[in-house]
Amino acid sequence: MIILTKNRITSLFILFIAFFLLYSNEQLNVSHYDLLGSKFFPRIVCILIIILGVALFFIKDEKIENSQKQENNSYLSVVFFLFLSLIFLLALDYNLGFLISSFFYVLILTFMLNNYKFKDLLKIALFSLASCYVIYAFFQNVLRLILP
């Protein structure tokens, strides 16, 4: 029976990505203007990744330290951060505007980093408003960069 260690799971994932990209590369329709063509380097690199991925499969895992075990419990905050960032990016993509989107983004993020304490909410809101507006004004008006 094969025991699935961290290295082996990583290896399987890497092999999946490599095979998928190798397959995508081979589907490419290109004309040959030179000896190697545009498929050559991606093909070589994918094959290298497959070889290295297989080698990783057979490497023993390092011992996990206690601090790393404790970290597993707090990945929830990272997941929340990613979810929040996704909402923010969609808001920018769907033309909600930089000022409004970034204000709420910074507000919620700062609130999260403050361990969800409501007593500092006003300070956090003022900070979010000020920082977003200053950055917006500096880039839009001084540097003349058009923001979303």
Place this chain on the structure above:
Amino acid sequence: MELLALGIQNVFQPYCLMLILGGTFLGIIFGAIPGLTATMGVALLIPFTFTMTAIDGTALLIGIYIGGISGGLISASLLRMPGTPSSVATTFDAYPMVKKGQAGQALGIGIFSSFFAGIATAFGLALLAPQIVKIALKFGYFEYFSLCIFALTIVVTLSKGGMIRGLLAGCFGLLFSFFGPAPVDMAYRFTFGIKSLRGGFSLLPVLIGLFAVSQIMTEILNPQQMLVPKVDTKNIFPPLSIFTKDWKNVIRSTLIGFFIGILPGIGGATANVVAYGQAKYSSDHPEKFGTGYAPGIIASETANNATIGGALIPLLTMGIPGDSVTAILLGGLMIHGLHPGPLLFKYNPDIVNSIFISVFVANIFMLILMILGIRFFILVLKIPKKYLLPAILILCIVGSFALNNRMFDVWSLFIFGLIGFILERLKFPLTPLILGIVLGPIIEINIREGLMASRGSLLPVFTQPISLVFIILAVLSVIIPMYSEKKKQANKV
């Protein structure tokens, strides 16, 4: 000598000195903020030079260039977020040193290293430019290919005890660089029907994502309210013995940065990593690199500032920009009716010599401003994380968007932030990945065009002397660390 005296006379005017000072100051700010770069700073301030004379305009832009490259040290050291691609390797040792409570020391070593390299290469620029460019002219397709292969083998040296992981990260970096249009035939690779992927990934969002956003995610996991519990503002002036004991590293890194700067298209991002890798490889204590070891900071900061002098050489002597900043500088010079190349030296020697003197002066101003500003920079560490991290994140987002005015770069920022976070958890090094992304396109375009020029023959890689030297160095770079590692393991048994 008379021409240099004329240059001094042109530059040492109150208005010109003020412009260099202002430009250096702005450059430091641009370099220090992740998301803003020296390239952006120069590009944004070029319009302000339209009403200035050629000497004043170029002096301002050179100030921004030098300040921008040097400013990357600040965020790289204090936040582990390289302000510019040229400061990636600085994070390896400067940040651990800051974590130990030696922020002043880390910044001081970086500043003086930058200053030394800046002044040394300014001399090289002023005295040797036309001679040095003759060596650069000998670099053809195969020489570039071999040099980049050698630079990639630094991956082996940088992969601390995990060669497989280092090589995998390097390969993934190469793979990411293949997304988008291929060189030669512009075939769109790995676009999966997504229009935005047709442009590929831009380096800056990838870099900021891998380092800055992933670092923010790591800090979210950390329950401490401050980034660094203990902040030390003493020991700003590192003892001279740090540099004199490590004089070989200083000279080698300066030469690496200077030489890589001369070669168009490679840039400071590669120079600082290569110099760091070589410093580690040549050190008596390679195990200390990455733990807050001064020679690591010296190698990186010396090399990245040395690229400035190097990059100006092909610009002034041949009209070929050495990196992205000098590409914009070229535009700036042409706006003032100047055409860089051999004729610039003949018909406008006063401008050329003024540029040389501006480089000296800007480096001196950089040293003064950075030393005076250290205590203020370190104050950043006293800002609670809950305020600092969101502000930095917004700046990263704006900086990424501002690059090409496309939302895809902001998406790339977060995607690579997640990739960087996961890779670090799985003990994969990030530097080989960055190196792969930077060098992938250069390797591919040079070997493909080289093979077209040589009608399909790969022999020139081994028969051209310069190319052969780099191939031999690359092989040795791989074999010697592997052999040393096996010998160590055998001795343990």
